[in-house]
Amino acid sequence: MAYRVKAAVFYRPHEPLAVEELELEAPRQGEVLVRVAACGVCHSDLHFMEGLVPIASPSVLGHEAAGVVEAVGHGVESVRPGDHVVLSFIPACGRCPYCAVGRPNLCTVANRAMSRGTMLDGTPRFAKEGRPVYQMGAIGGFATRTVVPEAGCVKIREDMPLDRAALLGCGVMTGVGAAINTARVQAGSDVAVVGCGGVGLNVVQGAALAGAGRIIAVDVLPHKLELARQFGATHAVDASREDPVAAVRQIAAGGVDYAFEVIGRPETIRQAFDMTRRGGLTVVVGVAPAGAEVSLPAGAFLTEKTITGSAYGGARMSVDVPRLVELYLAGRLKLDQLISRRYPLEGINDAFDALRRGEVARSIVAM
Ligand code: COD
Ligand code: ZN
Numbered sequence: 001m002a003y004r005v006k007a008a009v010f011y012r013p014h015e016p017l018a019v020e021e022l023e024l025e026a027p028r029q030g031e032v033l034v035r036v037a038a039c040g041v042c043h044s045d046l047h048f049m050e051g052l053v054p055i056a057s058p059s060v061l062g063h064e065a066a067g068v069v070e071a072v073g074h075g076v077e078s079v080r081p082g083d084h085v086v087l088s089f090i091p092a093c094g095r096c097p098y099c100a101v102g103r104p105n106l107c108t109v110a111n112r113a114m115s116r117g118t119m120l121d122g123t124p125r126f127a128k129e130g131r132p133v134y135q136m137g138a139i140g141g142f143a144t145r146t147v148v149p150e151a152g153c154v155k156i157r158e159d160m161p162l163d164r165a166a167l168l169g170c171g172v173m174t175g176v177g178a179a180i181n182t183a184r185v186q187a188g189s190d191v192a193v194v195g196c197g198g199v200g201l202n203v204v205q206g207a208a209l210a211g212a213g214r215i216i217a218v219d220v221l222p223h224k225l226e227l228a229r230q231f232g233a234t235h236a237v238d239a240s241r242e243d244p245v246a247a248v249r250q251i252a253a254g255g256v257d258y259a260f261e262v263i264g265r266p267e268t269i270r271q272a273f274d275m276t277r278r279g280g281l282t283v284v285v286g287v288a289p290a291g292a293e294v295s296l297p298a299g300a301f302l303t304e305k306t307i308t309g310s311a312y313g314g315a316r317m318s319v320d321v322p323r324l325v326e327l328y329l330a331g332r333l334k335l336d337q338l339i340s341r342r343y344p345l346e347g348i349n350d351a352f353d354a355l356r357r358g359e360v361a362r363s364i365v366a367m
Pocket of ligand 1: 288
């Protein structure tokens, strides 16, 4: 059986998304049909729309979604119709060498599906007049319904509001996870976060949850710095007015223990490295445009600095998402304050314009 759905489709860079009807195939073995409740608008979607990162086309964008299971394919055991789920854009296989060593965010099988925009078998479930339409992150969340791998579904409590749960699927997991899982920020340590957008604000709140001492927010927009304070930043540096490296080094004598880059630009990656103190850790969350390179001062390695990437906040989704839900319901994780605006699916291009102009922390598309 095929379903008719409404979805926002990417055809080529520098063009608005087309909101149109698509066919959606029923879930195959090991797959799940989900009615999407909400999908967050992330800068990574915009990277594709701006042609900075290649993606299969046509493609339904959206990788920060939550919804309700409507049907399951053969062999699906972990969820059933009616379950509330957060979707993961890395549906880890559980068997590859990365999964086996406890690093499911690096899963070979899931990352291949993610970069192709397909299910784990290499094909997408959306189609337009019989021709395949790909699914960003094996999700394609800007749609009224989608089909995802069972491993991409994380069941959550039904009293968790689905629009806020959607944010756990990317921005919150990527940001909080970078602080807690990747960096393992120590209580009392000094942290700098370069770029306080939807993901960076979550690095700030992850550092606060971990008990960091100074948390220095760096951005070029004063209202982002103001938001960062609400998420736990103790200091703010406006990089459009002063040299962020000198400012951070002055606030945290000689630099911070952990500096996070959450934009995806070679210059800001270098700034994050330079504001990291001797023996400290630089964590790169942002992904720079294809082909970009970063240069680092070779002498700095004598100071035992470490630089690492962080993919999906080092997520182990089945463990981390329920934990984040509990923190939210206990009033310890800020999600309501992240949602600056809500749009209907038809308004999705306005949501991307607002993100481009830096007006929002996060917008969500509510189906
Ligand atoms: N100095 C300081 N801050 C800056 C500068 C600068 N030179 N330039 C821009 N900023 C600020 C902006 O004002 C804004 O507040 C922030 O940086 C960026 O925030 P957003 O809201 O536009 O972007 P996010 O938070 O939605 O996304 C950031 C990512 C790093 C996740 C994204 O851009 C990215 O690199 N994605 C690729 C990585 C990826 O695919 N991850 C998996 C899915 S997210
Ligand atoms: Zn994202």
